[in-house]
Amino acid sequence: MKVTYKGIPHPMLSKIQEKLDGKFGKLAKLLDGRGEREAHVMVCQERHLYCSEVTIQFYDHQLVGKGSDTDLLTALTVAMEKLDTQAVKTRGKWRETHRRKGTGAKLPETAPEPGASGEGDTAAKRVFRVNGLGRRKPMTLDEALLEMDDRDYLVYRDAQREGLSVLVRRRDGHFDLIES
Numbered sequence: 001m002k003v004t005y006k007g008i009p010h011p012m013l014s015k016i017q018e019k020l021d022g023k024f025g026k027l028a029k030l031l032d033g034r035g036e037r038e039a040h041v042m043v044c045q046e047r048h049l050y051c052s053e054v055t056i057q058f059y060d061h062q063l064v065g066k067g068s069d070t071d072l073l074t075a076l077t078v079a080m081e082k083l084d085t086q087a088v089k090t091r092g093k094w095r096e097t098h099r100r101k102g103t104g105a106k107l108p109e110t111a112p113e114p115g116a117s118g119e120g121d122t123a124a125k126r127v128f129r130v131n132g133l134g135r136r137k138p139m140t141l142d143e144a145l146l147e148m149d150d151r152d153y154l155v156y157r158d159a160q161r162e163g164l165s166v167l168v169r170r171r172d173g174h175f176d177l178i179e180s
Helices: 014-031 072-099 141-148
Strands: 002-006 038-046 049-058 061-069 153-157 164-169 175-179
Touching (some): 014 049, 038 072, 061 072, 141 153, 141 175
Antiparallel strands (some): 038 049, 049 061, 164 175
16 A cells, blocks of 8 residues: 655654554555555644544545544554544445345346246245235125135135135135134
């Protein structure tokens, strides 16, 4: 990582420079996926306080860490910690959105046939949520039998019990009634 310093009032001690190089090395491992990054460090001193600001350009985002303390190393460390948390968060967001296939794609209106994809049972099962088409009036068992037509099952509100019932067509042609 290429680091440029501006506004440091006096030359940095070698101990401070080594510690900062270690922190920038850690950050470089996190950010330097494609090409080398460039970091800008600006330090200003106001009375007894050092104010530091570290800026890095990362995937069309500008990451900025600010810190202030009476000690130069502590001010720079605070700024680097804030920058590190921003980098982890931004990198996680970038990975999440760019590694998923088909983000933003609409789900099909109807469920595919079980053998249509050629994968059989290895394909993931999907749930399609269907909202009711308005309130339907309660039915009796005879009305539900008339409405079954070619369906395999019918869920309806029973008029006599005021509860839900499921009418299921069996393979032998008869019906099963499930009452809740």
